[in-house]
Amino acid sequence: MVKKHSTPRREPRRVPPRAPAPPAPKWTRRPDERPRELLNAALRVFAARGYSATRLSDIAAAAGVTKGTIYYYFKNKDALLLRLAEAADQSEVDRLAALVATSTGPVSAQLRTVMRKGFADPTDETRRLLRIVYLALHTDAPHLFAKVVQHALVDGWALITTLIERGKATGEFRADADGETAARIFTSGLLLQHLWRGSMGLDAQDPFDRERMVDSTIDLFLHSLRPTVRVRAARGHRRTHT
Amino acid sequence: MVKKHSTPRREPRRVPPRAPAPPAPKWTRRPDERPRELLNAALRVFAARGYSATRLSDIAAAAGVTKGTIYYYFKNKDALLLRLAEAADQSEVDRLAALVATSTGPVSAQLRTVMRKGFADPTDETRRLLRIVYLALHTDAPHLFAKVVQHALVDGWALITTLIERGKATGEFRADADGETAARIFTSGLLLQHLWRGSMGLDAQDPFDRERMVDSTIDLFLHSLRPTVRVRAARGHRRTHT
Amino acid sequence: MVKKHSTPRREPRRVPPRAPAPPAPKWTRRPDERPRELLNAALRVFAARGYSATRLSDIAAAAGVTKGTIYYYFKNKDALLLRLAEAADQSEVDRLAALVATSTGPVSAQLRTVMRKGFADPTDETRRLLRIVYLALHTDAPHLFAKVVQHALVDGWALITTLIERGKATGEFRADADGETAARIFTSGLLLQHLWRGSMGLDAQDPFDRERMVDSTIDLFLHSLRPTVRVRAARGHRRTHT
Amino acid sequence: MVKKHSTPRREPRRVPPRAPAPPAPKWTRRPDERPRELLNAALRVFAARGYSATRLSDIAAAAGVTKGTIYYYFKNKDALLLRLAEAADQSEVDRLAALVATSTGPVSAQLRTVMRKGFADPTDETRRLLRIVYLALHTDAPHLFAKVVQHALVDGWALITTLIERGKATGEFRADADGETAARIFTSGLLLQHLWRGSMGLDAQDPFDRERMVDSTIDLFLHSLRPTVRVRAARGHRRTHT
DNA sequence: TATGAATGAGTCTTCATTCAT
DNA sequence: AATGAATGAAGACTCATTCAT
Secondary structure, eight states, X not given: OOOOOOOOSSOOOOOOSSOOOOOOOSXXXXXXXXXXXXXXXXXXXXXXXXXXXXXXXXXXXXXXXXXXXXXXXXSSHHHHHHHHHHHHHHHHHHHHHHHHHHOOSOHHHHHHHHIIIIIIOOSOHHHHHHHHHHHHHHHHOHHHHHXXXXXXXXXXXXXXXXXXXXXXXXXXXXXXXXXXXXXXXXHHHHHHHHHHHXXXXXXXXXXXXXXXXXXXXXXXXXXXXXXXXXXXGGHHHXXXXX | OOSOOSSOSSOOSOXXXXXXXXXXXXXXXXXXXXXXXXXHHHHHHHHHHOTTTOOHHHHHHHHTSOHHHHHHHOSSHHHHHHHHHHHHXXXXXXHHHHHHHHOOSOHHHHHHHHIIIIIXXXXXXXXXXXXXXXHHHHHHOHHHHHHHIIIIIIHHHXXXXXXXXXXXXXXXXXXXXXXXXXXXXXXXXXXXXXXXXXXXXXXXXXXXXXXXXXXXXXXXXXHHHSOOOOOSSOOGGGGGXX | OOOOOOOOSSOOOOOOSSOOOOOOOSOOOOTTHHHHHHHHHHHHHHHHHOTTTOOHHHXXXXXTSOHHHHHHXXXXXXXXXXXXXXXXXXXXXXXXXXXXXXXXXXXXXXXXXXXXXXXXXXXXXXXXXXXXXXXXXXXXXXXXXXXXXXXXXXXXXXHXXXXXXXXXXXXXXXXXXXXXXXXXXXXXXXXXXXXXXXXXXXXXXXXXXXXXXHHHHHHHHHHHHSOOOOOGGGHHHHHHTO | OOSOOSSOSSOOSOXXXXXXXXXXXXXXXXXXXXXXXXXXXXXXXXXXXXXXXXXXXXXXXXXXSOHHHHHHHOSSHHHHHHHHHHHHHSOHHHHHHHHHHHOOSOHHHHXXXXXXXXXXXXXXXXXXXXXXXXXXXXXXXXXXHHHHIIIIIIHHHHHHHHHHHHHHHHTSSOTTSOHHHHHHHHHHHHHHHHHHHHSSSHHHHSOOXXXXXXXXXXXXXXXXXXXXXXXXXXXXXXXXXX
16 A cells, blocks of 8 residues: 655754754653553543543543553553552452451441441542442443452452451440441442532532531441340330331 | 234234224234333333443334334433433322321331332332433433432432431430431432342342342331430440440 | 434425425335345455455445445454355355266366366356455455365365366376375466456466466366376386476 | 663673673674564564554564564565565576576476476475565555566566477477466466465465475476377277366 | 654444435 | 334544654
């Protein structure tokens, strides 16, 4: 196909009249920052538009590069998302597990920590976005969702369940509480609230302070696990409303 | 007009021009039902694959028709989602409110009822699947999404909050519980679990009995609102976890 | 994403002033002809441009449809080529084998027939093009070439080899001829000549009558297999130039 | 200038500023050899994958450099092919002609030599691979293709034809053989077999010893030109196959 | 010289939508 | 009322080529 090729290679450089400012390179090399930049951009756009609705060119534009560059660092669109998920995966749950393993004190305190750090901390922008992506994933890309779920969700729930069981063993929590359900419901509740409020505009219709929600959720969580105090006399009545 | 009808679906024989009415004709599907059939199909597939990932041909196949037919009844793909959402918008909350208004008995029982009927009934396939709307709609029709959210969610939470406040007033629930958060967290938790589980994916990796989850959630809900009983013998850090 | 949608559905048709000629449909349905048309177009374009250099849009244009239509009938570009090849596969070699099986007479006559019908008949445009595609395939799409080769080439050679062996058995051919090589060389020679002359412009530089080439090739083929006549006296000398 | 040289290839140690000449320095690859290396690599990959299917990065990898380097030595991908073709254009035929001119002995021996040296030597990797040019070049540089064809093919055929005619004159070959066709068919057959076999593909499905193929081809060639000996006892249809 | 990051035009492919039947 | 052939715009992805280093 022998295309024409007008650009001469190695033109003997014309002596510049006055050594002009180096002509502002069209682009710069940032081999180390690029992947992170791309990931960040992808995260933002995915969270805002949803995975399917996001075009590669959106991400590229958001990262200030062209489409091709994305493919230099990532195999394809899915890979971006997966990498995003892995980042959360590995650090998040494992870190929490480590945290719990080393910490002493009452189980309730540990549970509080896990909920805060793992599912509720609204201070870290990246992590919040990430959570949103997780959720959108289910709708937009179920096949990816499945891959992501195992570590981040199931393992997280397992960790919490373990804590609760430990609390039951020490008598801190009531033995008849369904720890597995508790682990799932409180975390899911918090997640969905974050999703709706994070980028879906629920705050406009239903303003709610995030800090309060997290604090109250933990409060409710722990209260729901409190040992039932059997007031001997009132036994029958108690059973009813519990 | 039995002229061309190249792909008859469940029409065992062409009706002869003048035949006597067949004794017990298999309920001929009336054309009026088509839209509903299509919506049902759409609902199932949207729930299973997500809105974006669903092809019109998937829906058509699920409904036993061809793509073209969908366009006879709906303007386009979005219209299907919209129509679905409108159905969800049917003031289910009002029904619940009415239910509560007429019922007597302890608040905890009412709360239990509301949770069951409004957010947790896993037997009603339609309602469960419809929840997909809560995620997909935001991207594809923010306007409608806001409306649905208001009607189904915010109003629902208000209803529950009211109940909790009533419980506090009667002393059934502890006064320091954050009723507004409770209303949001437990419902959201249940909803998200249903969303994730409604259409394969999570269930494969984290099987969980639906009934148990609902029952346990209500149990946790009520426990989390129980009045705090001060146990005389304060064992050091006990205060913390209550 | 709820796109605008200006096209009204079922506009009550404006009464035309004078019943104008039906407004020349933008396209017509040709479900039966299309596949063949597409295949023909593909064959022509592949032969002219080569497989890789051919864009789907070229084929579409050549067939008078749009790109999308191709995908209605074929899975992808490769599938077009494969289908083209299959067409030749099945018919060609099997037909030749059948032809040989039923024919009587001297082996040399059968061989002549096989060469003519199978590798040399220049009268059928489609088959000629097909052969060209075969050859180009090796350069353009080795992965497809491999798939195609088995039936068309290897089996074809096997057929010819069988014939030659039969000829040896009857004494028609010399026993020391390498039938397997002969099968490959004469057919390949004819093929490559056809390729070069068919669409690669060799005729301009080296004009050659096709009929003559085929006839002469068969003549050479048969001569090369002729029994060696041992003239007892001249044995030594004969060996040299043979 | 041992400044930046981030990917030294086979340069075991940086030469120290003032060291005595190392006793036997592994032949440092001189930069002059780069182009040749690249061409060799290109040749191999083109032959294996086909021109279009070959990515510059494939060639670069095969040559042990990176893509950018190729552009330092060649204008573009086409240029590689062109340069390859030019190499093929080096009048090999002239050499053969000279060879023939000086040789004595029977024509059949000369013919054997020409076939061996010119079209069949499977030990010379470069020349064998170069044949890919005969197919790819046509699409990508018809102009050059024509030139190569003239030089390598048409002239080659002329040479062989001349030999055959000479053989006819001396009575070594039968007078009624079509020498021009013979020249074309046997060379083309051998070439196409080499092309197909040179780069995997055919060999996998139809293994064949190269030496045998060449030897047998020459054998067939000479046999096909043998004078016809009329065997007295005409056994019916014998005439046909001669 | 050489590298390899970045580019962007070119293609394949998908699929919502239209429309002849 | 329904079909399914055909469309065409959109978007993912590839890769030859450029260029900062």
